[in-house]
Amino acid sequence: MSEQIHNTARPVLQLRQINKNFPGVKALQQAELRLYAGEVHALLGENGAGKSTLVKVMTGVLQKDSGEMLLDGTAQSFATPKDAQHAGISTVYQEVNLLPNLSVAHNLFLGSEPKRFGLIDKKAMAHQARQLLSSFGLDINVTAPLSDYSVAVQQLVAIARGIAPKRGAACTKVLVLDEPTASLDADEVHTLFQVLRQLKQQGVAIVFITHFLDQVYQISDRITVMRNGCFVGEYQTAHLNKAELIAAMLGKELSQQRHHTACLAVEQSEAILSARQLSSGQSVQQLDLELPQGQAVGLAGLLGSGRTEICRLLFGLDQADGGSLSFAGKEVKLSTPAQAIALGIALCPEDRKTEGMIAPLSIRENISLALQAKQGWWRLISKKKQQQLADFYIEKLQIATPDSDKAIGQLSGGNQQKVILARWLAVEPKLLLLDEPTRGIDIGAHAEILQLIRQLCQQGMSLLVTSSELEELTAFASKIVVMRDRRKVAELAGGDLNPDRIMAAIAGASV
């Protein structure tokens, strides 16, 4: 629809059919993005949708494998971030990449300081810094070190640096903001948005990446949605309601075929875990949750809704500061993962690369790790036992590997995930928490993992599974808990278990 408006104007930056592969992963497939001068363009998608890869290609951090990038109509490719900056594309990352020890003014102008007689003119630098920041509504002491100020101020300084004129560079045409509001409070967001509106009027094209959908509606003119590295669509914000947006982000190819099997029979079984008004700081608020024995419960919600935080809380990684928790009928307090493991709770974390696997160790060692930790390090599991364990799970989970001595880092994503699963299955937990078990793995392994979840239910294990893919959840869950803004907003079971209802619950009142 946007074409009707913009078909006369030329995009200031256009990315066409961008492909980017990493070993074993298609990070971007035919990705598209069109930016027009003077717009705020929201780039949306769940984790792993390819937003950050696309931004990195655009800003010269990564090189595209194929595709076309047009800046003001001419083909461009940037070898380094500096090239992109010189061409007028500035990026502000989520973590503030500035120097806390230097003054605010120096952070703004490092590398292009105003000079007088060949020396840095600190007076002029402070003056220019004050001018630049006053247009941002910031009246601070620019000669004080940056570390004196809050993250919000630092974020605004980073943006100011992004648009500050630089030596020998084109003026800023495109400003990319990656999750700029993640650490800001409401007032600070308001200030930031005022600045963005100002920049918009000056004709800057702004890419706004966020997972706060309300903010998307507050500030953005158009939206590009990505999913699994693919371009889903380009929309005008005014013509896309929240439910449609969420549908685009989560995918809506509804497979009518249902895999509801044994564990879907909604028989009343006893709860293995129940939480009452469980809270943990800002991350989980007043959660009531019952996990029935021998069933899989799905946990749905957008990124940042509190899904991962619940898993962390139930595994003792984060501490509850309110409410109560009982496990197998007994009141418990979890303050370390060791306690959770002792009770029979296991967690497969979301990011297997940094939180799950130990890449240089072999499959065998990775599998026996959790069991060894549970037994205590003084009762060493013999190599023979480890071998048996590894062989058993390689066979059972069909892990594709020549032998168990291969380093886990050399396996494909799906097989890595199976090894991590095997690690926790070896502990024979009563409750298994799976945080996004199917992210970044291929279709075949995907189906096998779903199959495995159903098998585990039949064997009497209880599971709590988070996933962004709604069809997947309906394929095995006996009930689905929907989270929004750190709170449980719905619990769906029986006939309500379909992606449309989940989506409606995620979108909330605005449907």
Added chain:
Amino acid sequence: MSRTYLPLWITFALVLLMFAAGASQFDGFASLRVVTNLISDNAFLLVTALGMTLVILSGGIDLSVGSVIALSGVAAALLIGPYQWHPLLAFALILPCAALFGAGMGALIQYYQLQPFIVTLAGMFLARGVATLWSEESIAIEHPFYDAVAEFGLELPDGGWLGATSLLTIALVLLMLVLTHYSRFGSYIYALGGNSQSAQLMGVPVARTTILLYATSSMLAAMAGIIFSFYTYSGYALAAVGVELDAIAAVVIGGTLLTGGSGFIIGTVLGVVLMGLIQTYINFDGSLSSWWSKIVIGGLLFFFIALQKLLSRSWQQKAGGKA
């Protein structure tokens, strides 16, 4: 704001305190002569410490400076003595060579991502080894130029005398002051010490800065070696053993953070002056063992390192408070 300058003020207060203590106890302590002697006696240490300040500001360390002092002294003595070079010609060869030596260490640190500690430790053994290889004996320097330089100076009232080497040292201090606080190179050094990754993302030429930095440190150490040779009229391979540690101590007492990114040239000057004052006090007293200066410096170091830890902790709390 005041947190940045607090260690500086403490050192300044200690200098005043030490001076007042000396002046109140001993006649002739509060004189220009004592002050100018303080400069000429510690000139080579101060010049070395200037280079060390740059290195520590960047988050690195340079252990090779003591050996470089000895090596350049031996080289100067050999070139002037047996080889009959004019001293100025010898210096014109020694200084660029030292800069190359430092640049080599900087390049190793930068391109092989090696620890500065290890690289400069290797440099320390290397330079000391080469110096000893050239001559195990102390070589005396006798040259009209050295006599002329020794006679040149500024007569001050109250028995004060600023010799050529003192004037050179003061000039170097001023030069480094400008370079560190008012040049782009200086701000790049602070940037490296703050966070080298962010610095890279902000477009700081990290490789060039690192190499130049260690080159400057080695060149200043060679300069200190030359100044030392004017002081002793000789070159000796075993001279200036442990001066690198004195230089580090002076920099830390001067309020520069060992983790890099925060500190001032003037702090280092105060650090050297404080260490010199302690020695002067002991000399005036006459009955105290001169090892007391080491003990006091050791105590001061503990104090300043604890202070750094406290300050950087409150820093982090402040920065992390909102995250």
